[in-house]
Amino acid sequence: MDDQMQKKVNDSNPQDNLPNKNNLFKRIVAFLVNGFRKIGQRLQHNVQKSYFVFKDGSIGTKLSHIIMGFGNIKNKQIIKGLMYFMIQVAFFLFMFTSPLVNSTPLGIKALGNFITLGTEEGDIFNPTDNSMLMLLFGVLTIGIIVMFLFAYSSNIKSAYKSDILKRTGKKLPSFKEDVLELFDGRFHVLMLTPAIIGITVFTILPTIFMILIAFTNFDSLHPAGLVLFDWVGLDNFKAIFGGTGEIAVRFWPVLGWTLVWAFFATFTNYIGGILLALLINKKQIKFKKLWRTIFILTIALPQFISLLAMRNLLSEYGPLNTMLVNSGIIEAPIKFLGNALNPTTARITVILINIWVGVPYTMLMTSGILMNIPTDLYEAAMIDGANKRQVFINITVPYILFITTPYLITSFIGNITSFNIIYLLTAGGPTVPGYIAGSTDLLVTWLYKLTIDQAEYNIGSVIAIFTFIITASATLLTYRRSKAYKEEDAFQ
Amino acid sequence: MIYLQRKGENYMLKKKLVLLLMIVVGAFTLAGCQNKSPLTIWVGSESQAFYAEKMVEYVTLYNSTHSEPFPYDIVVKAVDSASAAATFLDDTDAGADIFTIPHDNLGKLITGSSSIAPITKQALLDQIASDNPAMFINVTKGVVGGTEYTFGVPYVAQSLVLYYNKQYITPTQAQTWEGILEAAVAANKQALSLTGSDGFNNSFLLLAREAETKATTLQLYVDANLENNYARGDDTIAKLKWGQRFFNHPNGARMPSDSGWEIELKNEISLSLIGGAWNFKAAQAALGSNLAITILPSFTLTEADAYGTIAAGTVFQSGSFTDAKMFVMKKTSDKLAYLEDIIMYLSSKEVQEESYVAAANLPAYKNAITEFEAMQLDNLETQLAIAQINMFEHGIPQPFGANSRFNVYYYQKGAPDLIVEILRNTNNAFSTDSAIMAQMVIVERVWKTGLKE
Numbered sequence: 001m002d003d004q005m006q007k008k009v010n011d012s013n014p015q016d017n018l019p020n021k022n023n024l025f026k027r028i029v030a031f032l033v034n035g036f037r038k039i040g041q042r043l044q045h046n047v048q049k050s051y052f053v054f055k056d057g058s059i060g061t062k063l064s065h066i067i068m069g070f071g072n073i074k075n076k077q078i079i080k081g082l083m084y085f086m087i088q089v090a091f092f093l094f095m096f097t098s099p100l101v102n103s104t105p106l107g108i109k110a111l112g113n114f115i116t117l118g119t120e121e122g123d124i125f126n127p128t129d130n131s132m133l134m135l136l137f138g139v140l141t142i143g144i145i146v147m148f149l150f151a152y153s154s155n156i157k158s159a160y161k162s163d164i165l166k167r168t169g170k171k172l173p174s175f176k177e178d179v180l181e182l183f184d185g186r187f188h189v190l191m192l193t194p195a196i197i198g199i200t201v202f203t204i205l206p207t208i209f210m211i212l213i214a215f216t217n218f219d220s221l222h223p224a225g226l227v228l229f230d231w232v233g234l235d236n237f238k239a240i241f242g243g244t245g246e247i248a249v250r251f252w253p254v255l256g257w258t259l260v261w262a263f264f265a266t267f268t269n270y271i272g273g274i275l276l277a278l279l280i281n282k283k284q285i286k287f288k289k290l291w292r293t294i295f296i297l298t299i300a301l302p303q304f305i306s307l308l309a310m311r312n313l314l315s316e317y318g319p320l321n322t323m324l325v326n327s328g329i330i331e332a333p334i335k336f337l338g339n340a341l342n343p344t345t346a347r348i349t350v351i352l353i354n355i356w357v358g359v360p361y362t363m364l365m366t367s368g369i370l371m372n373i374p375t376d377l378y379e380a381a382m383i384d385g386a387n388k389r390q391v392f393i394n395i396t397v398p399y400i401l402f403i404t405t406p407y408l409i410t411s412f413i414g415n416i417t418s419f420n421i422i423y424l425l426t427a428g429g430p431t432v433p434g435y436i437a438g439s440t441d442l443l444v445t446w447l448y449k450l451t452i453d454q455a456e457y458n459i460g461s462v463i464a465i466f467t468f469i470i471t472a473s474a475t476l477l478t479y480r481r482s483k484a485y486k487e488e489d490a491f492q
Numbered sequence: 493m494i495y496l497q498r499k500g501e502n503y504m505l506k507k508k509l510v511l512l513l514m515i516v517v518g519a520f521t522l523a524g525c526q527n528k529s530p531l532t533i534w535v536g537s538e539s540q541a542f543y544a545e546k547m548v549e550y551v552t553l554y555n556s557t558h559s560e561p562f563p564y565d566i567v568v569k570a571v572d573s574a575s576a577a578a579t580f581l582d583d584t585d586a587g588a589d590i591f592t593i594p595h596d597n598l599g600k601l602i603t604g605s606s607s608i609a610p611i612t613k614q615a616l617l618d619q620i621a622s623d624n625p626a627m628f629i630n631v632t633k634g635v636v637g638g639t640e641y642t643f644g645v646p647y648v649a650q651s652l653v654l655y656y657n658k659q660y661i662t663p664t665q666a667q668t669w670e671g672i673l674e675a676a677v678a679a680n681k682q683a684l685s686l687t688g689s690d691g692f693n694n695s696f697l698l699l700a701r702e703a704e705t706k707a708t709t710l711q712l713y714v715d716a717n718l719e720n721n722y723a724r725g726d727d728t729i730a731k732l733k734w735g736q737r738f739f740n741h742p743n744g745a746r747m748p749s750d751s752g753w754e755i756e757l758k759n760e761i762s763l764s765l766i767g768g769a770w771n772f773k774a775a776q777a778a779l780g781s782n783l784a785i786t787i788l789p790s791f792t793l794t795e796a797d798a799y800g801t802i803a804a805g806t807v808f809q810s811g812s813f814t815d816a817k818m819f820v821m822k823k824t825s826d827k828l829a830y831l832e833d834i835i836m837y838l839s840s841k842e843v844q845e846e847s848y849v850a851a852a853n854l855p856a857y858k859n860a861i862t863e864f865e866a867m868q869l870d871n872l873e874t875q876l877a878i879a880q881i882n883m884f885e886h887g888i889p890q891p892f893g894a895n896s897r898f899n900v901y902y903y904q905k906g907a908p909d910l911i912v913e914i915l916r917n918t919n920n921a922f923s924t925d926s927a928i929m930a931q932m933v934i935v936e937r938v939w940k941t942g943l944k945e
Binding site: 223226 | 578581584585600603604605606607610636637639641747748749750751752755756759761823824896897900904905906907909910912913918934938943944945
């Protein structure tokens with residue numbers, strides 16, 4: 001290949017020739033740049049379009065920019081126009097009367113409070129501004145403004161649409177026809193609107209609220225409604241990378257153990273489940289249903305009961321230790337779990353218990369897959385002279401892997417955020433003297449302790465953000481590279 | 493025709509979906525509707541039935557002495573006192589109008605502008621002053637905005653005591669840790685179990701005082717000042733050296749196991765337990781008729797424990813945090829006008845005595861031991877009450893009520909674990925005086941700043 005050709009190849013696909021790390025970094029940067037560029041283009045397009053609509057629209061459409069619903073009312077779509085108008089009135093009432101909820105204002109005052117997070121320190125007879133509610137109501141008010149802007153945009157579109165229909169001599173739909181249209185052509189809008197509102201109110205706004213807390217000093221020394229808290233920029237994030245506090249000292253060890261745990265918890269269950277399913281699926285094994293039922297019993301029991309039973313079984317004076325001591329195998333009880341003398345003992349124990357709890361799930365799923373592998377594939381392979389090992393490696397394994405890859409990914413993510421097993425078995429112990437996070441604490445159990453027990457909401461929020469970044473990145477990267485994603489139709 | 497029929501079915505299905513949606517929205521709306529809120533009182537689960545009954549009596553009494561009936565329904569809920577303050581602070585608007593807290597939780601409730609209301613009714617202030625020992629009166633007070641107010645009304649007292657197995661330990665042996673150890677060696681059991689290794693349970697050692705002089709150099713937030721902490725005195729180091737030996741003796745004390753102290757007592761793995769009144773029923777269930785109760789024992793230093801000015805042979809009496817539980821009122825309650833009268837009734841001497849009989853709550857009332865008939869009986873409940881009252885002489889109220897930082901720094905920033913490390917002495921890491929001293933320097937720093945470095 002001459003130099004010119006090489007250059008051409010490089011130019012056509014430059015990322016392919018970079019080392020992986022740089023490649024990934026470049027792709028992330030390119031993704032962000034493209035994202036912002038698209039947003040810019042979209043904004044520019046919308047501004048141009050709005051200007052065109054304003055210029056091209058009738059007087060009704062023009063006035064709809066100031067008084068919502070005017071265009072519809074002018075075109076005799078009275079109810080529709082009045083509904084838009086009512087939305088505008090309600091919005092302005094909401095914004096300018098700033099209604100109080102738990103003594104904290106919403107509306108335009110909430111926007112001011114969102115910036116200051118409160119100024120009134122209060123005294124024994126008067127309450128302190130509730131910074132937490134001010135933050136929450138600020139987010140809520142911004143959410144309501146965004147929703148109003150959608151309604152505002154819809155109002156202008158509706159007015160302009162009426163203009164167009166009128167100009168083309170078509171009949172304008174009555175209110176009844178609009179409503180009936182919602183049950184027919186626009187049924188998706190009717191059904192999706194509550195879902196979108198629900199997601200906004202119950203998922204997006206709380207998530208934004210949680211993220212914003214990471215940029216404040218909302219902790220046990222600043223209880224909401226008693227002491228004001230304030231914006232602190234990136235201080236809570238910086239705390240991870242320096243200093244002598246809990247988060248600086250314990251974050252990286254806890255993160256490390258979380259990833260180790262997730263890896264072993266996922267793959268031991270995965271491999272164990274597959275092996276068990278293969279074993280049970282063997283022709284020589286009798287009473288297959290009985291064996292499956294026995295393993296599935298652990299699923300039938302609520303997991304926390306299984307875990308508590310296991311904890312008691314392995315406790316210092318539990319049945320296992322008593323049996324071992326009484327039979328002379330050991331002299332003194334072994335501390336397996338939260339009070340183990342060595343963190344490794346506790347870590348290995350929880351991974352082993354997790355196998356016991358988790359393997360039946362994989363076994364059950366893999367059994368289903370094995371039973372559904374087309375037999376003609378095996379027959380064809382046998383005719384071609386493949387031995388059992390080759391059949392297993394070239395047919396069974398790829399088939400299982402293809403179908404279970406999404407499960408493997410969700411399982412890995414699930415284990416990163418696995419709470420029950422660690423909290424119920426060891427409560428994070430053995431303790432690391434002087435710190436809240438123990439040797440088996442995962443990010444989520446640590447997060448629980450920091451927020452529920454210690455009221456350190458700001459630090460908890462930082463950890464939650466990191467957990468989200470890790471899980472989201474792991475999911476996206478692995479899933480997009482999996483065959484299950486790339487060759488979606490392969491096994492259909 | 494078929495097309496029209498299908499279209500009709502489709503339309504009906506959509507209508508049903510919309511109807512379902514409207515029902516869901518309607519249900520949520522109805523769930524949001526509220527009647528006039530009741531007056532809510534939170535007390536510990538062990539006392540919920542008793543105080544619910546008392547409030548019925550209170551309302552009857554109120555209605556018979558007022559022209560208008562009591563204007564609110566009253567709900568008495570069981571909320572663990574230890575976590576009530578935290579639960580309340582999670583959402584003060586949803587919190588109870590009256591609730592009970594251990595006195596050391598006062599600090600977190602009066603942080604900033606305070607979430608609880610000060611007591612202003614003179615009759616109630618007089619009752620607090622006349623019915624309670626001085627140490628409990630002090631812990632009801634707190635400073636907000638530079639002014640001191642009384643915020644709580646004590647109604648229950650508590651301290652740590654010794655539960656022991658009288659089948660193995662005689663009453664004389666139970667007076668000293670050496671006696672208990674002797675019994676444990678004879679039976680080849682362990683001397684002592686703990687219910688936890690936290691800063692409350694280690695108070696039996698940390699707060700121990702010289703038996704003769706009642707002196708100690710240990711300082712914990714004296715005068716409600718963060719700087720006034722001291723954990724490096726000769727007596728403190730000597731006590732820890734003794735404690736280290738006690739916990740490392742094959743038949744000595746043991747740190748809590750994941751089997752639980754109930755199993756340890758029941759299976760006779762250990763012969764005694766340091767616990768509070770809240771452990772009484774479980775201890776009784778574990779030991780049955782072998783249960784006996786007394787004050788925490790004393791211990792004598794040996795040559796191995798002597799340190800600095802503290803010589804071998806010095807006798808220390810084990811200490812305890814001696815606490816009061818108090819009624820407090822929500823500052824933003826819209827029923828504030830009625831709350832002080834209710835608290836006055838619930839904390840009265842008569843109701844405290846009834847509470848002792850019905851729910852085994854040790855009265856905070858200062859003359860309970862002589863004036864309450866129920867305390868003259870010869871039973872385990874009386875032994876428990878008397879042991880606790882006698883422990884008041886050897887203990888101090890938890891000095892963390894003045895400021896929320898005190899509680900956080902003392903309990904939650906790892907200092908108790910650092911003390912446990914000394915007592916465990918794993919790999920002989922704390923077998924020298926200097927190592928213990930170095931660790932206590934860190935403990936002291938944590939108490940002052942919440943930081944180890």
